[in-house]
Amino acid sequence: MRLGPLKAVPTAVWKINQWALEDENVFPWLAGTWQVLHLKCSGLVFLTGAHRVESHHFICCHPLLQNYPLYIRSIPTENELKFHYMVHTSLDVVDEKISAMGKALVDQRELYLGLLYPTEDYKVYGYVTNSKVKFVMVVDSSNTALRDNEIRSMFRKLHNSYTDVMCNPFYNPGDRIQSRAFDGMVTSMMIQVC
């Protein structure tokens, strides 16, 4: 019943492991955490039923520079690792969707990728900008107020805000996003939804 995400597990873990090995400086905490993630996924991550809190998770990452996260944020903060893990697994699905999209007609080549995959408790949505920055959002699937259009407009907002960050001369492209404006926008979006 949860074949989709589970199938993606080995490659994702392997990838995280790869980055961790290659790029411990860029992404030091991954080196320590990937094994924990791996242990968790067998029994915990996808099979948990206790999580009925509204939760959200955002990530933007820059794939040209090894897919490392530019910004991660989640509410609630407990069990954060689980969401990190979900988001990282979904990156494979994002790649798949993009490569399939190359041949599509112009009006179908939208930046919003739609639902990446549903699990029992959460829905994972994706969005990729023309500059290949990936946005991934995980929302509680019990939240029926969030339909495709709402998700799409949330991504638009996120993208607009990211553009402002990029155009800030004091921001170095590829660095972690620490902008207060961006932070505030994400917080307000999360609060609004929860």
Added chain:
Amino acid sequence: MADEALFLLLHNEMVSGVYKSAEQGEMENGRCITKLENMGFRVGQGLIERFTKDTARFKDELDIMKFICKDFWTTVFKKQIDNLRTNHQGIYVLQDNKFRLLTQMSAGKQYLEHASKYLAFTCGLIRGGLSNLGIKSIVTAEVSSMPACKFQVMIQKL
């Protein structure tokens, strides 16, 4: 229009500012071009992020180059590139017969040696834009008689 003039004036001041600071010994003269190019690179990255915000996803490399020639050029220089040629192996030549940043100088060959400083920023602009769209490239410019100029874009395969 006023905003066009502002960009031209700012660009002129930027070039002379960079060269003046070089004369005062803050850095060697040869680094000026690099500095201007790097400034262009960062600006290009920011601009392309904004310009492609509402466009559909690009199909391929040529699609991106067309975007640069049409939309990008129109927004920055108020005209399109006049001619785009490619050998389909990663080399593109963008020809502009009346390049905005050179129109203020007298046409012909008199100031040909100074042309390079006024092209460095634009080279960076193209390179930065492409790099943000996921294409690594080397951009060089060439002027044979003002105000026409050619930009050669060499795509670096990963």
